[in-house]
Amino acid sequence: MNLLRTACLLAKKDLYSELKTKQVLLTQIIFAALVIVVFSFAFDPANNTTKAVIPGAVWVIIVFAGILGLNRSFISEQRNDTIQGLLVAPMEAASIYLGKFLANFMMILVVELISIPFLFLLFDFKFNGSLLYFIVVIFLGSFGFIAIGTFLAALSANSKSSEMLLPLLLFPITTPILIGVVQATRIILTNMEKFSSALAWIQLVTAYDVIFFVVCFLLIDYVLEV
Amino acid sequence: MIEIKNLTKRADSKLILRGIDLSIRKGETVAILGPNGAGKSTLLKVLAAIMKPTTGVVKINGLDLKKNILDIKQLLGYLPHSSLLYDHYSPLENLVFFGKMYRVHDVEQRAIRLVNEVGLSFFLNEPVKNFSRGMIQRIAIARAVIHEPEILLLDEPHTGLDQGAIAILNNVIVSMKEKGTTTLMVTHDFKQAAEICDRIIIMKNGTIVDDFYIEEQNLGFVVKKYQQQVEGVS
Numbered sequence: 001m002n003l004l005r006t007a008c009l010l011a012k013k014d015l016y017s018e019l020k021t022k023q024v025l026l027t028q029i030i031f032a033a034l035v036i037v038v039f040s041f042a043f044d045p046a047n048n049t050t051k052a053v054i055p056g057a058v059w060v061i062i063v064f065a066g067i068l069g070l071n072r073s074f075i076s077e078q079r080n081d082t083i084q085g086l087l088v089a090p091m092e093a094a095s096i097y098l099g100k101f102l103a104n105f106m107m108i109l110v111v112e113l114i115s116i117p118f119l120f121l122l123f124d125f126k127f128n129g130s131l132l133y134f135i136v137v138i139f140l141g142s143f144g145f146i147a148i149g150t151f152l153a154a155l156s157a158n159s160k161s162s163e164m165l166l167p168l169l170l171f172p173i174t175t176p177i178l179i180g181v182v183q184a185t186r187i188i189l190t191n192m193e194k195f196s197s198a199l200a201w202i203q204l205v206t207a208y209d210v211i212f213f214v215v216c217f218l219l220i221d222y223v224l225e226v
Numbered sequence: 227m228i229e230i231k232n233l234t235k236r237a238d239s240k241l242i243l244r245g246i247d248l249s250i251r252k253g254e255t256v257a258i259l260g261p262n263g264a265g266k267s268t269l270l271k272v273l274a275a276i277m278k279p280t281t282g283v284v285k286i287n288g289l290d291l292k293k294n295i296l297d298i299k300q301l302l303g304y305l306p307h308s309s310l311l312y313d314h315y316s317p318l319e320n321l322v323f324f325g326k327m328y329r330v331h332d333v334e335q336r337a338i339r340l341v342n343e344v345g346l347s348f349f350l351n352e353p354v355k356n357f358s359r360g361m362i363q364r365i366a367i368a369r370a371v372i373h374e375p376e377i378l379l380l381d382e383p384h385t386g387l388d389q390g391a392i393a394i395l396n397n398v399i400v401s402m403k404e405k406g407t408t409t410l411m412v413t414h415d416f417k418q419a420a421e422i423c424d425r426i427i428i429m430k431n432g433t434i435v436d437d438f439y440i441e442e443q444n445l446g447f448v449v450k451k452y453q454q455q456v457e458g459v460s
Contacts, residue, residue, distance in 0.1 A: 002296070006327060013312075013323055020314050085310035085369070087276050089327040090299040225278060 003098065006091035010099025015106060017076075024072050025107055028065040032115035035061050040122045054125055055185040058116060059178060062142060065111045066104075070149040071166055073100050074157035087224065097220040101150045108142050129188040130195075137188060137202060141181030144209040145174050151216035154223045173212075180205040227252040227408050228273070228377070233282030235268055242268045244432035246282070250425075252376075255399065255409040257419035259448075260429035261456055266412040267306075269429070270379050273410065274304040286377065300328065303375030305383055309366040313355035317341050317365045320354060321372050328373035340368040344394055360391040367398055378402055380411040384418050396422055416452065420445040428455045 018025055039057050043050040077083035086096050116138070120127065127134075149170055156165040180201040187198035228250040235243040243265045250256055258266045271277040273284065275295055284291040286298045304310075311320045321337035330336055341350050344364035354362060363386070370378065378399070384392055399409055399422050413419050419426060420443045428436040428451065435455045440447060 009323070009326055017312065017314060079313060080311055081306065081308035082310055082312055084276055084304075084306060084308070085324065086327075088274050088299060088302060088304045089324065090296045090329075091327060092296070225276075 002090070003092055003095050006089070006095040007098035007102060010086070010091075010096060011102035011106070014073075014100065014103035018103075018107065024069050025110060028068050028107065028111045029114055031068060032061045032065050032111055033118070035064070036115065036119045036122055039119075043123075045123045050123065051125060051190060052186070054119065054123060055182055055189055057119060058138070058185060059141070059182050061115050061119070062108065062112060062138075063145065063174075063178065065115075066108050066142070066145055066149060067167055067170070069104050069107050070146070070153045070170075071163050073104055073150060073153045075153075075162060078157065083224070093221040093224045094217050096224060097150060097154065097217060100154070101147055104150055105142065105146045108146055112138060112142065125189075127189070129190070129192050133188050133195075133198070133202075134185070137181055137184045137198075137205075140202065140205050140209055141177060141185075144177040144205060144212060147209065147213045147216055148174055148177075151220060151223070154220060177205055177208055180208070227254075227287060228410075229283070229285040230273075231283045233269075233272065233284060234280045235265075235272060235277060236280045237268075242432055243272070243279075246432075246434060248427070248434065248437075250408060250410070252408055253403065253406050254425055255403050255423045256411065256425045256427060257423040258410060258412045258427045258429060259414070259416070259419060259452055264429040265432040266429050267381050270304075270306075270381050270410065270412055273377075274302055274379050275299055276304075300373070301376045303370040303373070303378045304381075305366055305370040305379070306381040307385070309354075309362045310369060311354050311362065311365060314353050316349075316351045316353055317346060317368070318350050320365065321368055324369050325372045330373050333372075336372065337368075340372060341365070343398075344368050345390070359386050360388045363387055363391055364394055367395055371398060371402065374405075376407060378407055378409040378411075380409065380413075382413055382415075383411065384413060384415045392418070416448050417445055420448045426451070428452060430456055 035057065039053065043053050077086065152166055152169045156162040156169060159165050184198045184201040187194050228248070230246050230248040233243055233246040234241065246269060258269065260266050268277065272279050275291060275298060287301060289298055291298055315323070318337055318341065321340060322333050325333035325337055338350065341347055344367060346361060346364055349357070349361065354365060383395055387395065403409060411423065420440060423440070425439050426448055427434055436451055438451065
């Protein structure tokens with residue numbers, strides 16, 4: 001119970017900090033907007049084949065905007081050594097991980113909530129698939145990506161070149177998730193007849209999410225030691 | 227209160243603490259002196275549960291540090307070199323956040339009272355980033371004692387402070403001592419050590435080389451002992 005309480009306190013602190021400084025969320029939204037605008041100029045929205053680009057564009061936004069947030073997540077705790085303040089407080093290292101994960105996850109959900117409708121609007125995309133399954137895929141993919149990313153952000157925060165190290169570590173490990181969610185998104189958005197295939201991808205991503213979330217949760221204690 | 231047996235800490239290939247044995251009674255105010263690299267701050271970090279010991283046993287209030295880490299953390303107040311404060315937060319927001327971590331009852335009132343005590347009531351809602359080093363250290367002191375800890379771990383707390391801030395810090399330590407708080411203070415300031423503390427520990431090369439009690443704030447005695455142990459003056 002203490003684990004959840006302190007994690008929520010930390011997540012609330014991070015989100016309140018973001019509300020005050022507007023450093024991360026604003027950058028993420030601007031980045032997402034730029035990607036959408038560039039894609040809309042590069043691919044003619046009137047052309048039907050352009051619709052095939054949308055699943056990829058959705059995940060390009062989530063992955064790169066996500067990295068912007070993840071990079072700041074633990075580096076922000078190095079200023080004035082506030083991470084030590086968290087480590088001496090009566091909370092487990094897993095609470096710190098969970099709190100950071102919750103804050104990062106909430107922020108990426110906000111980015112998705114703003115950018116995906118904007119992407120559909122600019123590409124004049126008529127949604128014919130299952131909205132519920134589309135939301136499930138976005139949720140599962142973001143969950144796995146942020147869960148692993150938060151852990152690796154803690155791991156790389158002590159490195160001098162952490163901003164370079166994080167993507168280097170993150171991409172190989174999250175590749176199965178990204179393949180799974182891009183495939184599932186493509187099927188759900190453009191070809192619902194192959195839904196059983198999308199379901200298989202969703203199951204794979206769910207299993208990957210659960211395994212890595214538990215592993216990160218258990219290993220964070222070793223990563224956070226000063 | 228604090229029992230340390232054969233404590234070692236290795237970082238990479240270097241042995242920083244080499245078999246520390248130490249016993250500190252409740253209510254004692256202990257200064258840890260020693261040259262740079264002696265392992266003073268590392269000892270404090272191990273006690274604060276920021277670092278894990280390589281070998282050895284640490285017991286606080288009879289609780290094993292490895293097994294009862296959360297209960298022990300609740301007893302500790304830690305004030306290192308850095309303030310551990312969030313820059314864009316005000317003193318009130320910082321203290322309320324940390325107070326909630328420690329489950330402090332009526333945390334907002336306690337935070338306001340502490341900010342008043344450290345003489346910064348006019349700056350209660352100003353972001354900490356606008357503060358001077360002395361003001362930040364005062365709020366850092368308030369943060370360390372927000373949950374009325376039974377053990378206070380201070381790492382060079384007087385460094386860079388003006389006379390006003392030193393007086394406030396010393397008052398906090400003395401008033402906490404009156405309430406029965408045990409204080410461990412790593413310092414290079416012999417004068418402050420002699421003034422506040424009733425026991426001095428001298429460390430060198432990761433070991434304790436001297437451990438003695440002082441009376442009547444005898445600064446000369448502390449300096450003499452330090453020179454004997456660290457600088458080899460007889």
